[in-house]
Amino acid sequence: MTTKATSTGAHQQSDGTRERILDATAVVLTRKGFAGTRLVDVGEQADLQAPAIYHYFKSREELIEEVVVTGVQQMHDCVLRALEAAPAEARPIDQLLIAVEAHLRQVLVASAYTTAATRNGGQLPDHLRHRYESARQAYGDVWRGLLTAAAEAGELKPDVDLGIVRMLVLGALDWTAEWWRPERGSFDQLVKTTQAVVLNGIAFP
Template identity: 70%
Template structure:
């Protein structure tokens, strides 16, 4: 009976800790590192602020955990999307899959990843080590994607693959600063991003796997050419 009671208490404690983290991610993604206060986190979590200290020693420890979890989750999500692909899919299409998985996760699914993306540069030095390690692991996923595409001859030969990779990831991350649902659907954004990436980095002989769903334009009809009147 004591073991069962202990298990229930542990489960309740785990749920409370997760609720605090969820609320911290929500606040951090909107107010940033400097503006995130424990009172705001507690209010969102429907707790008394002192209760947070039972789970986290300080505001900084809580924020650090949110940042680390955010980086871990985006990496796991993209890897899962890539692992679900057929083994014979082209490397360039694996990049396009990663583009979609990244955008949908940071913009629709996860407050944690939005918080991590927006605040990575704001962390004090002593809080960066764990977050940087997770960011490096995620960067390695993208590095492998671009290395494979280059080896397959699917990237433009004059590109710096490393610079191209960082530009693509930077553009994807920046969407958290400007995109919202009033600017169009996430589906349209994904298609646009994939099209830009495909057109910008793929070798000329590499054909796109993206289906164009835009309405077909009516064919232009050429006006009949008038015969010149020849005068004597």
């Protein structure tokens, strides 16, 4: 009984340390980028000695890969939750605008993981890109479905290419992580302006 309790406690502590390392990496990666992220910086952020990280991750690259993939998955889950919570009467174009807000909120407010993924996914070396690209593709499929539904409902301008629109919109949303700061204006105003740009650019008024 005592052995089992001790083992369980150690496992929980181990899991907590692993999460602390991941959380710290997300913060450091957001600040310093892929090339500038060092394990010693992660250790300082996590209040650990850098060598202790190797008990949980084989390498710096494995650690960064995990953070970036988690960030994309969190974005995916966030947008799906927002869509599931949409009113039953929401039109396809309304759902598209809900996704715009959810994406911005996740990148800029809710998750250091998603911010780190957005700012650094493109910097990953080729041998680390498979899981990241798979996660991005799955997330892109959500947007592909939203745009297709809006087009089939006759809510989008007929001359727009949905593939180009998807890449342009996602690129613009991701880029806000590079330039938006609260002193530039409220988050709500950013959402409203972005939604207006999407509506005026691809949807019928």
